[in-house]
Every structure is written in C-alpha cells, then in structure tokens.
Amino acid sequence: MHDEKARDARAGGIEEGPEGGGSLDPPDWEEARRLGHRMVDDMLGFLRSVRDRPAWRPIPPEAKAAFGSEAPRSGTDAARVYEEFKRTILPYGLGNVHPRFWGWVIGTGTPIGMLADLLASGLNSNLFGGEQAAAYVEAQVVDWFKSLLGFPAEAGGLLVTGGSAANLIGLAVARDARLAGAREGGLRSLAARPTVYASAEVHNSVDKVVALLGLGTTALRKVRVDDGFRIDVPELERMIAADRDAGCAPFCVVGNAGAVATGALDPLDALADLCEREKLWLHVDGAFGSLAALSPALRPLLRGMERAHSLAFDLHKWLCMPYDVGCVIVRDREAQARTFAAPASYLAPQRRGVSAGPHRFGEQGLELSRGFRALKVWMSLKTHGVERYARLIERNVAQARYLADLVEAAPDLELLAPVVLNIVCFRYAGPGIPPEGLEALNRELLLRLQETGVAVPSSAVVRGATAIRVAIANHRSRREDFDTLVAAVRRIGSGLATERLG
Structure with missing residues (x-):
C-alpha cells in the first residue's frame, strides 16, 4: 500500500x-x-x-x-x-475549427496561435503591469490596432476577454466621463436619470452592461431600424429630445459595426455628427465588423468609426485568434484611467525593479490578474501580416455574397436580410408550406444540419421569421463548402416538407 x-x-x-x-x-x-x-x-x-x-x-x-x-x-x-x-x-x-462551422460569429483558431498560447502558458506572466517584456508586447499590439483602425496614438486601450468585457469598459468610461459625480456619489446623486441609446439589433451584452452599471435595463432605449437593419437616426434624435424634455440625461449612443443577427452597419458618420451636436459619448460595438476596416476595399463601409469615443472588438472572431482575446480602445486615455483608478499601497509602482515600467494595465480595466493574451496576437500578426488578414476578410465577404447568390437562385430558398458583410440569413421555403409550418421546419432543419455533421450554422429571428444564419469568420472555408451547405439544406428541407405534408 x-x-x-x-x-x-x-x-x-x-x-x-x-x-x-x-x-x-x-x-x-x-x-x-x-x-x-x-x-x-x-x-x-x-x-x-x-x-x-x-x-x-x-x-x-x-x-x-x-x-x-x-x-x-x-x-x-x-x-x-x-x-x-x-x-x-x-x-x-464545439466544431469551430471545421471549415463548415459558421455558427454565431466564432473564429477558427490557427496553429501558430495555438503554439503561442503554449508559450504564453509556459511564461505564466501576470499582465497587471510590471517591468516585463509581456507588458511591452501588449502595449505594442494595442498600438497596432489604434493605428490600423484610425485612432490617435495617445488613445488608451486594453486587451480583454472579448467584446462583452470591452463593451463594459467603454460604457463604464462613458458613464463617468459624461455624468459628473456618478463615480464618487453613485447614480442616486444624479439629478436626472441617465439614458443610453442603441438600435433594436444591439448585442445582448449591452443590455447586461447597462444593468451592471446600475443604470437599470429600462435606461437602454432601443431604436427602431430601417429596411437594412440600421439604426433610424431621425428616430434616435426624436427619442433623445423626448427624453431630455422628460427630465432624463442622455449620455451615450451605441453604434453597431456589424449587427449580430444580420451584419448590418449603422451609419457611424451620422451617429458621430449627432453625438457631437448633442455632446453624447459614441461607443461602437465592432465585435467583428470593425475589422473589415483592415481591407482598403471595405473600409469605406465603416466611415465614422474612427470618430468614436470608444470601440469594442474581438480578435478571436474574424482574425481567428484562439479564444479568448478582445480589445477596447478609448480615445481619452485619462478618462479611462479615472474610471478604473483605485490606488493601493501594495500596488504602488517603483522607479526601479519588477514593479517599475510604464504600462499599468490593472489601472485601465476591471481585472488585475490578467493572462498573456497578447502573445498569440503578436505572433500571429508577425507570422501572417495584416494584408493576409485583410484578404481573408475580403474572401469571407465574397463567400457570403456567393452563398446569397446560391440562395436567390434556388426556388425553394428565401434570403431574409441584405448581405452587407459576412452574414447570410435565409430559410427553406418550399411550395405549399404554411407560414407556421415554415417556422417549425426550419428549426428542425437547422438541428439536422448540425447533428448530421454537415455544417454548423446557427439561427436568428429576422422580421419574425426563423432564419438559418451563416456567419463566415472561417479561414478554412472554400466555395465548395457553401455548395455542400445549400445542397444539404434543400435535400433535408424537401424531406421534412414531404414528412409534414404527407
């Protein structure tokens, strides 16, 4: 024994x-x-x-x-x-390493990113700050994206777990920068109720953030969208004016650079103009769509994003970095530091030694203990180069348009939303099936696609209709994969229709 x-x-x-x-x-x-x-x-x-x-x-x-x-x-x-x-x-x-995984907006990962995570785990750095090479790597990565996305070098920025955490940081800084006394005295100290505005297509992380910041879920005013699923700017202006008249304190607008259901792009230039006039903070949720700006051909679609006060985006989506890594950029570095400053003697920097160094990441966000997320980004960008990522993004956009063409050419398929970037929403709509039957049929069709291992799209509800939602953020996908998908949808859909109609 x-x-x-x-x-x-x-x-x-x-x-x-x-x-x-x-x-x-x-x-x-x-x-x-x-x-x-x-x-x-x-x-x-x-x-x-x-x-x-x-x-x-x-x-x-x-x-x-x-x-x-x-x-x-x-x-x-x-x-x-x-x-x-x-x-x-x-x-x-989950399946997201596979060429036919197009569910939600989940990146594919890469071999070099996997190996970089091995190296980062071996180093086991804590990126609170400190005089260590890892801190300089993160600072360089953030600087790269500030430059690539049109933000000034003096802006603040931080790598985070993903877009949800980036939205939390951006809106927390917005609250403290636009609502005097909120950080010190809390929301009860304010004379008027704060309000935030976003389109009806906003990601649910913004709902969570508004609640976590103590604003209350009803403080998030959701604005109707146009036929292209973009925020209705005149309606937004009307809602802001009505809230001011009612004694509220509008302070922030959230713009979509790639709405989660359809990929729609809000008119960011118009939102920036409005926020400038109304003295509001413009936060852009660019989880995946913002990175289309890496492509010179696609960059005009995002005009105005560079005027935002803060920008949230993921690197594990369209740049295919291994999970998890996202980024937030805040135009006013000092405002970001004021929101997260919490001095403590045991964290005081020294002029020399391990706790010296110019980068104090623990004072720019919620987390003090932070992993070396930057290494996989640094190594991936150095290995592949920005231009290769831009070509990948362009290819995925072209693949989305190819899939949309296949859908529109098929008499038993229906395209449910305009294809702007990399998301295609469609459904099976064979003849003789009543509307309520189409809903149940497409829900079952989606599950059979997944369970048979053919492909993994996800779903969305578009104008009341259940859509098979294909979000292409996959460097392994080829055109033939979309041919396979469409053939499978038509085959399974036809079989289900026969079962239901007898």
Whole structure:
C-alpha cells in the first residue's frame, strides 16, 4: 500500500519529503518532454485532418459520464490523463475549427496561435503591469490596432476577454466621463436619470452592461431600424429630445459595426455628427465588423468609426485568434484611467525593479490578474501580416455574397436580410408550406444540419421569421463548402416538407 501511494505521488509530480510536500514539476523531465512533443504532434495532426471529420458530433453518454466523478484525491500519470483527454474531450468540441462551422460569429483558431498560447502558458506572466517584456508586447499590439483602425496614438486601450468585457469598459468610461459625480456619489446623486441609446439589433451584452452599471435595463432605449437593419437616426434624435424634455440625461449612443443577427452597419458618420451636436459619448460595438476596416476595399463601409469615443472588438472572431482575446480602445486615455483608478499601497509602482515600467494595465480595466493574451496576437500578426488578414476578410465577404447568390437562385430558398458583410440569413421555403409550418421546419432543419455533421450554422429571428444564419469568420472555408451547405439544406428541407405534408 505504501509503495502504491508513493507511485501515485510521483505520477502526480509531487516528490516525497519529510514534510510530505515538494515541487509540481515532473519527476522525469525527459518523459515530460516526450509527452509534450506528442501533444503538439497530435494537435497539429488534428488540425491538418479537420476536413476528414464531421463539423460537429454529439457527445455520447459514456463520454459525459466521465465528467461525473469526484475530484481526484491523488495524482495519475500525465500520459494517462492525456489519453483520457483524447478519448473524452478532443472528439467532442464545439466544431469551430471545421471549415463548415459558421455558427454565431466564432473564429477558427490557427496553429501558430495555438503554439503561442503554449508559450504564453509556459511564461505564466501576470499582465497587471510590471517591468516585463509581456507588458511591452501588449502595449505594442494595442498600438497596432489604434493605428490600423484610425485612432490617435495617445488613445488608451486594453486587451480583454472579448467584446462583452470591452463593451463594459467603454460604457463604464462613458458613464463617468459624461455624468459628473456618478463615480464618487453613485447614480442616486444624479439629478436626472441617465439614458443610453442603441438600435433594436444591439448585442445582448449591452443590455447586461447597462444593468451592471446600475443604470437599470429600462435606461437602454432601443431604436427602431430601417429596411437594412440600421439604426433610424431621425428616430434616435426624436427619442433623445423626448427624453431630455422628460427630465432624463442622455449620455451615450451605441453604434453597431456589424449587427449580430444580420451584419448590418449603422451609419457611424451620422451617429458621430449627432453625438457631437448633442455632446453624447459614441461607443461602437465592432465585435467583428470593425475589422473589415483592415481591407482598403471595405473600409469605406465603416466611415465614422474612427470618430468614436470608444470601440469594442474581438480578435478571436474574424482574425481567428484562439479564444479568448478582445480589445477596447478609448480615445481619452485619462478618462479611462479615472474610471478604473483605485490606488493601493501594495500596488504602488517603483522607479526601479519588477514593479517599475510604464504600462499599468490593472489601472485601465476591471481585472488585475490578467493572462498573456497578447502573445498569440503578436505572433500571429508577425507570422501572417495584416494584408493576409485583410484578404481573408475580403474572401469571407465574397463567400457570403456567393452563398446569397446560391440562395436567390434556388426556388425553394428565401434570403431574409441584405448581405452587407459576412452574414447570410435565409430559410427553406418550399411550395405549399404554411407560414407556421415554415417556422417549425426550419428549426428542425437547422438541428439536422448540425447533428448530421454537415455544417454548423446557427439561427436568428429576422422580421419574425426563423432564419438559418451563416456567419463566415472561417479561414478554412472554400466555395465548395457553401455548395455542400445549400445542397444539404434543400435535400433535408424537401424531406421534412414531404414528412409534414404527407
């Protein structure tokens, strides 16, 4: 029994000692090196062969059962743990590494990004700030995007988990910059109720942010959209005026640079003009659409984005960085610092040593403990270059237009929204099916596409109709994949129609 316990301890990487403790380093570094090489080889092989597998597969009960065990009291050999990963986890991912994954707006990842995350984990940096190379890397990455997206070099910026966190930071700074006394005295100290404006197509993270900031969900005024799903600017002006007359305090407008359901682009130049006249903060949620500005051909679609006071965007969507990494840019760096400043003696910077250095990321956002997200962005941009990413974005936009053409050419398919960027919303609409039947049929059709592993689109409701929503942020997709999708939709849809109509 004693020998068995000792073997378990060594397998878990704990060396026995008089105090029963020890390092968590491997007892055999050469064995760990071989296992690490195997892991890298296996994952590169997994990515290389991704087309040979279904886009998604359900998790079988026996695999799920493995996740019902209690916490391990003693260690297991790392090679055995890795085999369990390959058996119960690796085959049953979300599917977003696959060329025919177009659900939500979820990026594909890349081999270089995966390897960069390995390096970042090895360094195990905490990016609160400090005199470390990782801090300079993050600062450089943020500077690159300020320049690429038309913001001044003196603007503030921060890498975050994603667009939701970036929206939180942008709107928190907006609240404190436009509502004097709100940070110190809270919202109760304000004479008028603050209000925020966004289109009816705004991402639900903005609803969450407005609630978290204590404004109340009804403080978010949702403005109707036009036939292209863009915010109705005259209606927005009318709502702001009505709220002022009612004693409210409008302070922020959220513009969409790529509405989540349809990809619609709000008229950002017009919103910037309005915010300038009304002295409002313009925050742009550009989770994926903002990065179309990397393409000279697509940049005019986003005219006015560079005038925003703050911009939120993801790098794990259309730039295909491994999850997670997003970014927020705030035009007024000092305003950003005022919102998140919370001095503490134990965090005071020194003129020399580890806590020196010019970058104090912990004072620019909510998180103090922060991972080295910047490395995968830095290495990916250096490896592929901005121009290659711009071509990828252009190709995805062209693929969306190709898919829209296929849909419009098919007599039993219906395009439900204009295709502006990389999102296509359509449905099966074969003859003789009543409207209520189309809803149920398309919901079932979507699930069968996913469960058979043909492709993974997601859904949206567009003007009351259930849409099969294809959001293309995938560097592995080819035109033939969209031919496969359309053929499958028509085949499955026809079969479902026959089942329902008899």
